[in-house]
Amino acid sequence: MTDDASDPPWQPVKKARAHELVIEAIEDRILSGALHVGDALPPERELATSLEVSRAGVREAVRVLEAQGVLRSQPGAGAAAGTFVAALPREALTRFLRLHVALSNFTIQDVTDARVILERASAASAARRLDPASRAAMVAALDRMDEPHASRDSFNEADTAFHLAIAEASGSSLSAALTAAIRSAMKVPILRAAERTEQWQSESTRLRAEHRAIFAAIDAHEVEHAADLAEAHIRRAASVLFGLAAPQD
Amino acid sequence: MTDDASDPPWQPVKKARAHELVIEAIEDRILSGALHVGDALPPERELATSLEVSRAGVREAVRVLEAQGVLRSQPGAGAAAGTFVAALPREALTRFLRLHVALSNFTIQDVTDARVILERASAASAARRLDPASRAAMVAALDRMDEPHASRDSFNEADTAFHLAIAEASGSSLSAALTAAIRSAMKVPILRAAERTEQWQSESTRLRAEHRAIFAAIDAHEVEHAADLAEAHIRRAASVLFGLAAPQD
DNA sequence: ACCTCTTAGAGGTCAGACCGCTAATGCACG
DNA sequence: CGTGCATTAGCGGTCTGACCTCTAAGAGGT
Numbered sequence: 001m002t003d004d005a006s007d008p009p010w011q012p013v014k015k016a017r018a019h020e021l022v023i024e025a026i027e028d029r030i031l032s033g034a035l036h037v038g039d040a041l042p043p044e045r046e047l048a049t050s051l052e053v054s055r056a057g058v059r060e061a062v063r064v065l066e067a068q069g070v071l072r073s074q075p076g077a078g079a080a081a082g083t084f085v086a087a088l089p090r091e092a093l094t095r096f097l098r099l100h101v102a103l104s105n106f107t108i109q110d111v112t113d114a115r116v117i118l119e120r121a122s123a124a125s126a127a128r129r130l131d132p133a134s135r136a137a138m139v140a141a142l143d144r145m146d147e148p149h150a151s152r153d154s155f156n157e158a159d160t161a162f163h164l165a166i167a168e169a170s171g172s173s174l175s176a177a178l179t180a181a182i183r184s185a186m187k188v189p190i191l192r193a194a195e196r197t198e199q200w201q202s203e204s205t206r207l208r209a210e211h212r213a214i215f216a217a218i219d220a221h222e223v224e225h226a227a228d229l230a231e232a233h234i235r236r237a238a239s240v241l242f243g244l245a246a247p248q249d
Numbered sequence: 250m251t252d253d254a255s256d257p258p259w260q261p262v263k264k265a266r267a268h269e270l271v272i273e274a275i276e277d278r279i280l281s282g283a284l285h286v287g288d289a290l291p292p293e294r295e296l297a298t299s300l301e302v303s304r305a306g307v308r309e310a311v312r313v314l315e316a317q318g319v320l321r322s323q324p325g326a327g328a329a330a331g332t333f334v335a336a337l338p339r340e341a342l343t344r345f346l347r348l349h350v351a352l353s354n355f356t357i358q359d360v361t362d363a364r365v366i367l368e369r370a371s372a373a374s375a376a377r378r379l380d381p382a383s384r385a386a387m388v389a390a391l392d393r394m395d396e397p398h399a400s401r402d403s404f405n406e407a408d409t410a411f412h413l414a415i416a417e418a419s420g421s422s423l424s425a426a427l428t429a430a431i432r433s434a435m436k437v438p439i440l441r442a443a444e445r446t447e448q449w450q451s452e453s454t455r456l457r458a459e460h461r462a463i464f465a466a467i468d469a470h471e472v473e474h475a476a477d478l479a480e481a482h483i484r485r486a487a488s489v490l491f492g493l494a495a496p497q498d
Numbered sequence: 499a500c501c502t503c504t505t506a507g508a509g510g511t512c513a514g515a516c517c518g519c520t521a522a523t524g525c526a527c528g
Numbered sequence: 529c530g531t532g533c534a535t536t537a538g539c540g541g542t543c544t545g546a547c548c549t550c551t552a553a554g555a556g557g558t
Contacts, residue, residue: 078521113421327552
């Protein structure tokens, strides 16, 4: 009956802190279907007495789940006020990445490598099968980047939208979320680096051309070519902005 | 001077909550180099008076940063007690994924797709350039899976170790962290599914053979082959365990 | 030299009060 | 009768101050 004949080490029997029990209680409610996205939690005071913990314990749990993108709190009165179940994993992922990049637990090189992996796959997937809505989103983003007097900020917005459209076309919500989170987390460093970039005019021209080429490859169903262009684009941009190892050429 | 002639919309002028200001203050200290990994924060009471917020505000901030893998608290006395700067992004990423998979903000299909993308890339990268230490880690994991009386749990541990060794061989810490987090987050569902699996003996034999084949391809520097085998392995296992869309065959 | 007890300081928890915000209510005025 | 303003009630947000539990380290006895 023992499933491990050699080594039966005792479980660490961790004693949970109050707010962790509250987190579990809330998670269980969501898992069991008693709480859906959009539903309101009971007021903090009520929840505290129900769970027999202090209001502080409830609030710590809410703070954690809020940071994870699972809850959302709003003061005030009426139906709009209270703590609600949400589903904002992208925002949470963005916060997480931004924080750990800032603390250099992940380097820009690490993040760029991961981005290359994800976006190669996205570009390839989009090239295999591109639905009209995604195609329209890409074209719209490309056009926005062509506006002559666009600021670096609005250019970057459109740039992000283009890459995100490719990621979402691939249909995998987690890898799309990761792509979005990486772009968002790097937004400030990218803009700072773009401010410093001399020759912005020629650089933006080059970026636009690369984007158009990627789109053309996707639209022509050139799977491998689209992936290669995406990788080259990301690596070249990273090398210009951050001085990373340039793509082989 | 205005970088945007057309549209100067007011900044939303968000009023931050106390714990968010505390988070910023702690982040700033880490960013400025005043706090390094392993350093202790001031006691909560002291920090509260220094930042002119209540202790509850400090504690909420600590809870959030703890959930993100940036801090670690320990009660008691002496040098081991207190709140410390940590760097545990993998644990935090695992918690995040486990939570959102449980709440079905990401489906198992989503996660599997992302895993395929990451591990295809890892396997290919490892096949291009494999250092001896990583190779040894893979072999050790393979051997552990061959132990005849291993429980499903210890088999799964070794399985995870094998895939993680490949991911870490690729050198990108973010994609390795993601791979590790995905495996950890799926551990419980995998074990539960494995418990239900009839014919475990033949299935584990097949898994071992697939692992060996992946390793052989990596060791022989067969880049594309290694990636294809990794993808087929992951998709087939997912289809057996979770009934997902089986690989094309 | 060793063991035991005490202590101090850290996080963990709690209760209660007050503040600030905002939808809903209801009254007064046009 | 309808409009608009003041009031209210209930929510999250904050603070205070107290007490508990845990544990390294020192004090002290054996």
